[in-house]
Amino acid sequence: MTETNLTVAVIDPSRARAAILEEGLRAAGIGRVVVVPDTADLMERVAALAPDVVVIHLESPSRDILEQMSSVTRQAERPVAMFVDRSDAAMMQAAVDAGISAYVVDGLRPERIRSILDIAILRHNAFARLQRELSEARGELADRKLIERAKGILMNLKGLSEEEAYKQLRRKAMNEKRKIADIARAIVTTADLLG
Amino acid sequence: MRLHIGYVPLCDAAPLIAAHAFGFARAEGLDLDLAPEPSWATLRDRLALGHLDAAQMLAPLALASGLGLSGPPADLAVPLGLSLNGNAVTVTNALWAAMAPEGDDLDAVAAALGRVARERAGSGRPLTLGTVHPFSCHTYQLRLLACRGGFDMSLVRLVVVPPQHSVEALERGIVDGFCAGAPWNGVAVAAGLGRIAALGRDLAPDAPEKVLAVSRRRDGATLPLVRAVARAGLWCAEPGNRAELAHCLAGRRYLDLDAELVGRTLAGELTVGAAPRRVPDYIRFGAPAQAPGPDRLRWLLTQMRAAGQLPPGPDLEPAAAALYRPDILAEALPERTD
Numbered sequence: 144m145t146e147t148n149l150t151v152a153v154i155d156p157s158r159a160r161a162a163i164l165e166e167g168l169r170a171a172g173i174g175r176v177v178v179v180p181d182t183a184d185l186m187e188r189v190a191a192l193a194p195d196v197v198v199i200h201l202e203s204p205s206r207d208i209l210e211q212m213s214s215v216t217r218q219a220e221r222p223v224a225m226f227v228d229r230s231d232a233a234m235m236q237a238a239v240d241a242g243i244s245a246y247v248v249d250g251l252r253p254e255r256i257r258s259i260l261d262i263a264i265l266r267h268n269a270f271a272r273l274q275r276e277l278s279e280a281r282g283e284l285a286d287r288k289l290i291e292r293a294k295g296i297l298m299n300l301k302g303l304s305e306e307e308a309y310k311q312l313r314r315k316a317m318n319e320k321r322k323i324a325d326i327a328r329a330i331v332t333t334a335d336l337l338g
Numbered sequence: 339m340r341l342h343i344g345y346v347p348l349c350d351a352a353p354l355i356a357a358h359a360f361g362f363a364r365a366e367g368l369d370l371d372l373a374p375e376p377s378w379a380t381l382r383d384r385l386a387l388g389h390l391d392a393a394q395m396l397a398p399l400a401l402a403s404g405l406g407l408s409g410p411p412a413d414l415a416v417p418l419g420l421s422l423n424g425n426a427v428t429v430t431n432a433l434w435a436a437m438a439p440e441g442d443d444l445d446a447v448a449a450a451l452g453r454v455a456r457e458r459a460g461s462g463r464p465l466t467l468g469t470v471h472p473f474s475c476h477t478y479q480l481r482l483l484a485c486r487g488g489f490d491m492s493l494v495r496l497v498v499v500p501p502q503h504s505v506e507a508l509e510r511g512i513v514d515g516f517c518a519g520a521p522w523n524g525v526a527v528a529a530g531l532g533r534i535a536a537l538g539r540d541l542a543p544d545a546p547e548k549v550l551a552v553s554r555r556r557d558g559a560t561l562p563l564v565r566a567v568a569r570a571g572l573w574c575a576e577p578g579n580r581a582e583l584a585h586c587l588a589g590r591r592y593l594d595l596d597a598e599l600v601g602r603t604l605a606g607e608l609t610v611g612a613a614p615r616r617v618p619d620y621i622r623f624g625a626p627a628q629a630p631g632p633d634r635l636r637w638l639l640t641q642m643r644a645a646g647q648l649p650p651g652p653d654l655e656p657a658a659a660a661l662y663r664p665d666i667l668a669e670a671l672p673e674r675t676d
Contacts, residue, residue, distance in 0.1 A: 182503075183499075183503045183506045183507045183510060183512050184510070184512055186497055186498075187512070201376070201380045201383070201384075202376050202380070203376060203377070204376045204377050204500035204502055204503065205377070205500060205503075206376070206377040206379040206380055207377045207378050207379050207470065207471045207498045207500055208497070208498045208499075208500070209379075210378075210379050210408070210471060210472055210498065211469070211471070211472050211496070211497060211498035232410065235383075235387070235410050236387055239383050239384070239387050239389070240387075244379070244380075244383065
């Protein structure tokens with residue numbers, strides 16, 4: 144897709160997510176991609192930029208501003224209309240599920256908008272997946288630290304080797320049908336209280 | 339039964355919040371998952387596309403959504419009104435000083451606003467006024483204020499200001515005034531950033547402000563939900579419950595604002611212009627607000643038409659009337675007398 148003459152505005156309360164979308168749209172050959180900060184003067188900024196398409200995250204409180212710009216076409220510098228009409232319910236559902244909505248200038252060909260929205264949906268879903276993986280990884284790291292501390296406590300207290308300490312933790316977890324990290328947390332908490 | 343309910347953090351979300359917080363929903367076997375929505379557009383889309391089972395909604399937006407005039411067409415019903423009134427027009431201190439109205443009454447204030455609006459339009463710097471969404475009583479109340487002041491809305495720039503940005507927009511002069519719901523006018527006045535120029539209830543007495551819109555996908559949940567929220571609304575209307583309600587609403591989970599300010603707002607203790615006023619019906623909950631009757635529907639359609647929001651073509655009134663379901667309220671609360 145070569146869309147070098149298009150301007151796309153991206154509005155998103157998350158700067159990281161906005162950056163990922165910006166990068167994706169640039170990589171797809173969009174000529175001008177501008178991230179507009181979600182502040183009180185958003186309308187002036189969007190009007191000055193005169194984008195062909197605005198991609199906005201559903202969490203942005205500024206969505207209602209674009210609704211007004213699209214309903215009062217005679218006042219706006221350029222007419223803005225909401226994309227995804229009722230003939231494309233599946234696209235709209237996919238966009239809202241991914242957390243985005245798009246507003247486009249009247250008269251832009253639907254297939255050009257569709258490809259932009261496709262990129263936005265893919266990027267948003269990828270970002271959500273990354274965030275999920277990151278929070279899982281953080282959880283795992285925290286668990287591993289807890290287990291290390293619990294092993295250390297058992298080794299000191301009972302004169303065990305590291306391997307024996309870990310085996311005891313694992314056996315206890317299996318017997319009680321709990322996670323090793325839960326057993327480790329109990330040991331660390333107890334040691335903190337008694338220490 | 340678990341239900342996903344959307345609301346916008348405002349005083350008139352009270353019946354929904356109270357239904358959850360004070361046990362009215364539990365009594366009906368419902369577990370309400372209340373989600374604050376960042377904008378009316380997002381709340382509307384989530385209700386239309388099935389992320390939400392029901393929502394607090396601007397009365398005009400519920401109609402527009404159900405009629406397919408705003409966002410994806412929604413299969414919804416309006417079985418219950420949540421509130422009447424509650425809006426006000428706040429202007430910057432600079433605009434208030436320029437207006438210098440000759441009296442406190444609405445006619446004097448509207449005339450003064452009209453004079454400044456004409457001056458500013460004449461000098462190429464039209465006044466900028468904020469509303470919360472095109473399909474809102476706020477938009478119509480600004481139009482009624484213009485009408486009262488003898489000026490045409492084409493003389494001013496009408497923009498949308500999200501309520502959470504309204505105070506900042508006033509402070510930075512991005513707007514010269516805005517019409518918003520409670521408690522944002524009180525917040526702006528308390529911060530010394532503006533003056534309340536007009537109350538919604540003076541411009542349009544007992545305008546239907548927020549309604550409960552329910553998705554038709556969850557028909558089985560409608561009766562118990564309407565019963566719970568209607569009873570919660572009656573509870574909210576009791577002056578004796580006001581302090582407890584204000585404390586709950588002001589909490590971090592909901593509005594996250596000063597409880598005293600929320601309490602004064604619910605009681606209608608306001609500073610309008612320069613004078614303190616006590617306006618008991620500044621915001622109304624309970625029985626008078628609840629039945630979604632044909633008179634309210636007609637008023638809304640009249641305002642929508644006047645604002646140029648109804649497309650030309652066949653009359654939409656029959657389709658709109660099918661969305662308003664006072665019969666559901668009557669079935670949910672047979673003991674109602676009005």
